[in-house]
Amino acid sequence: MCPKNDPSLEAAYALNTPEDSKRLYAEWAETYDHDFAAASHYILHLQVARHFAKSGGAGPILDVGAGTGLLAEALTPLIKAEIDGTDISAEMLKRARAKGVYRHLFTGDLTRALPLANGTYRGVVSSGTFTNGHVGPEAFDELLRVTDSRGLIAVSINTKHYDNAGFAEKLDSIQAQIYDLTLQEVRIYDDGATGAHKDDTAFVALFRKG
Structure with missing residues (x-):
């Protein structure tokens, strides 16, 4: 079960099911930007946006796990493109x-098929979705399905989740479907962060669909 109705990073990391996620984020939505993102000096969405733009990302773009729109806000000054979420x-x-x-x-729900046709997007991005208590590497199949040929995918993966959930094995299994794979380790929080997770990192996984 989801730990209490207590919106927090620890509660988010302890989620077990999609229904748990719905309950927690329904409680957290109104205060998420201020009480979590700003207060914790969260910058992962900025990292993903920068790497996607630098790698030649183009639209239309699908923002997966869009949340309150932090990643799209970060992308808008960098790329002129239509963004869905x-x-x-x-x-x-x-x-x-x-x-x-x-x-x-x-x-x-990324654990199921999205209501989208194959190859709908030239870019797919995600920040903070592939992390503890959230989505695992099995969702990469759905990301590839909705991405057009030669489209760019840029997703953050919490480094501990990467090791524990089998992302390396998944990326190896889809090698024939992708190219130009890179993993850039980045900070999740900036220098002003405090607390147990202040030094946490994530990979920004970048690859193109073959």
């Missing part, structure tokens, strides 16, 4: 919609 939490998407940075937003 999906998240398991309708409440988080309501906050994202108010920012006016998305063309289209829809609820979606």
Whole structure:
């Protein structure tokens, strides 16, 4: 079960099921940007946006696990492109919609098929979704399905989750479907961060669909 109705990073890392995620993020949506992102000096969305843009990312783009829209906000000054977003939490998407940075937003569960045609997007991005208590490497199949040939995928993967959840093995198993794979280790929080997770890192996994 989801640990209490207590929106926090520790509660998020302890999630077990999609229903747990829906309950937690429904509670957290209204305060997420201020009480978590700003207060904890969270910068992972900026890291993903920078690497995607630097690697030649183009639209239309799908933001997976869009949350309150932090990643799309970071992308907008860097790339002129249409951005769609999906998240398991309708409440988080309501906050994202108010920012006016998305063309289209829809609820979606990455443990199942997304309501999208094959090859819909030239770019797929994600920040903070492939992490403890959230989504594992099996979702890469769905990311590849909705990405067009030669499209660029840029997703953050918490480094501990990468080791524990089998991401290396998954990337090895899809080698015939991708090219130009790189893993860039980046900080999740900036120098102002404090607390147990202040030095946590993530990989920004970048690759193109073959």
